[in-house]
Amino acid sequence: MKAAGEGIVTAALLVIGDEILSGRTKDKNIGHVADHLTAIGIQMKEVRIVPDDEPEIVAALNALRAKYNYVFTTGGIGPTHDDITADAVAKAFGVPIDVDERALAPMKAYFEKRGVELTPARLRMARIPAGAELVENSVSIAPGFMIGNVIVMAGVPQIMHVMLDAATRYLKTGKKMLSAAIELHRPEGEIAGMFEEHQKRYPDVPMGSYPFYRDGKPGTQLVLRSTDAALLAKAEAELKAELTARGWL
Amino acid sequence: MKAAGEGIVTAALLVIGDEILSGRTKDKNIGHVADHLTAIGIQMKEVRIVPDDEPEIVAALNALRAKYNYVFTTGGIGPTHDDITADAVAKAFGVPIDVDERALAPMKAYFEKRGVELTPARLRMARIPAGAELVENSVSIAPGFMIGNVIVMAGVPQIMHVMLDAATRYLKTGKKMLSAAIELHRPEGEIAGMFEEHQKRYPDVPMGSYPFYRDGKPGTQLVLRSTDAALLAKAEAELKAELTARGWL
Structure with a gap:
């Protein structure tokens, strides 16, 4: 990890998604994460945007987590086949990934109450790498997670915001810039x-x-x-x- | 360079500036570059945002220019001491950098007409790495440049837009996505x-x-x-x- 000086805590943000790189979706998360981290005393030192491509995600994640105190990711944790972030993170850490009961139980209750079917696709959103802590999602329940120094969050801004707030209590913060x-x-x-x-x-x-x-x-x-x-x-x-x-x- | 398939042309964007990472300035260039490149048949495959720090700029630039057909940069080519992009690019390519007459002559004429003094700081904006082509700036005259497969543009959106349009004629484009x-x-x-x-x-x-x-x-x-x-x-x-x-x- 880069020596950033006494009391200095550093971070990088990894934005994951073809739709940002093609211009179809305009990123709204970088500025919000930057503001939040500055406010709590973490210095964002680098941002990368990579496509929905497992080797690219793994390579970027491993480069960034070795260099900064924290790495935040946004995007790619939904229910569809193009949501590959959780698997890529498990691969980067060399740990197994499976449906996690801590994630599944509240999702089950939430969907049941709303009469929404727990499809195999939705079940994918409860897949969490072994050893991770869950990061609460008070908007749509399917959680993010934190493993090692990596915090994995949704790409939809409203959901990302509540996950970032929820993750903040796990973070070591430093001198405010x-x-x-x-x-x-x-x-x-x-x-x-x-x-x-x-x-x-x-x-x-x-x-x-x-x-x-x-x-x-x-x-x-x-x-x-x-x-x-x-x-x-x-x-x-x-x-x-x-x-x-x-x-x- | 990454084999991207026949007729496919790839690019990365390197955004340079502490102010983006701190959240003080919200990036407005990534989405515009993404839209423009998609429209002309170049696939943007990666974006990085790095601080105004020469070793970081040089490392990112060398990683990206080896991997993609083109690298576009925004930011850090103004007249103040924190504008270090042109020097970092020269260092990455291992070439000298000095005031370039092709850049200086139109700047002199432009400033003279407006009664603006050509301060040493403004002269800095005519410093171009050896071997580069100029990229026209029809808004405020101080040019961007292209060296090898790297296109260096201003960070101010209005100026970046005209530089991107001006650079487009130098670019090989591929199949449109x-x-x-x-x-x-x-x-x-x-x-x-x-x-x-x-x-x-x-x-x-x-x-x-x-x-x-x-x-x-x-x-x-x-x-x-x-x-x-x-x-x-x-x-x-x-x-x-x-x-x-x-x-x-």
Whole structure:
């Protein structure tokens, strides 16, 4: 696992699905997972999108779980034949997979109450790799799961959201990455030189510059990031003072 | 390069930027690139999002360009110190990088006309790896470029769009992936069994099932894909006939 510094917890997200790569479905999960992890003190360091192809899923999963504290996956845990994520995860971990009574019992009760038949396809959704913890799905009951450092979630955004919330209690979290943003009505090409000098003075506070256009006029958002609140405040105050002195703020 | 079958052209997209991974900026480029490539006959097989970190960019780029016909990148080619993509690409290819007169001349003219100073930061945007072709930017002039099988584009969506259009004339395209979609007002758990049988009859026509909810009721979109129009039409017609016979369509 990558040494990410004391108190830093890292993660990757693996999005699984042909439909995202073809453009037919537009991903709505990456931004939500990014926001959630940032808020709880986990740094998302990489995202990959791969097709519904077992060797590709296994290879990506094994690369990512060796490199980061956690890997989250979305997609491919439904009832149809193209839902192969659970089997791919079992293969990546080298463990068997079968219908899990802990998953099946609540699904049975849920379907029975609604008069929905427990087809063999629906039964597939209770297949969980050996040794995994279930991740609750309060929307449609068929659960996600966590095995080792991998958290497997549905692709449908409403279901993914509740699974991510449910999984959060299992997670070790670290220092929160704090950020400060300053908006200027100046194009970034003008402030770039002084901004780079400021970055050099604070090498441990990563600084980014993001151009925007509003009412046809260029502007720049300067973002400073640190897990150290005092250091961040100092770097922000100094930058604001310098921008003010130049008449840019 | 991965053997993808005769007439098949593949691609990956590498999205570069801390701001996407932190959730501060929501990606708007993946879906657009996916749609564009599908429309022109290039199959996007993988997407990665990595931070503004040179070793990470170089490693991802080298992994992807060895595996697919093309790699597209977005982000990190602006004027500020956090824009390190062009240097990372030069490093990945082992070539020098410097201000390129072909890029500089139109930028000079453009800025002069608008009374905008050509700061050292803006000059950075004319730095192009040796051996690259320029990719036109009709919005803000500072170009993207193509080197080997890698196409480097801006992250700002409006600029990325015109660069992608401009790059398209350099690209070899292949058989177009055609698709047929059938919408059913049935949950996917019910149709999964017969759908899997249909997939087995047409192993060369990848079939996916996508659940949705509308007016509180579950539905399913079945998608069939093939580069062979006649085969796709046959598989679609047969599936429709079977769904109709069951009273599901």
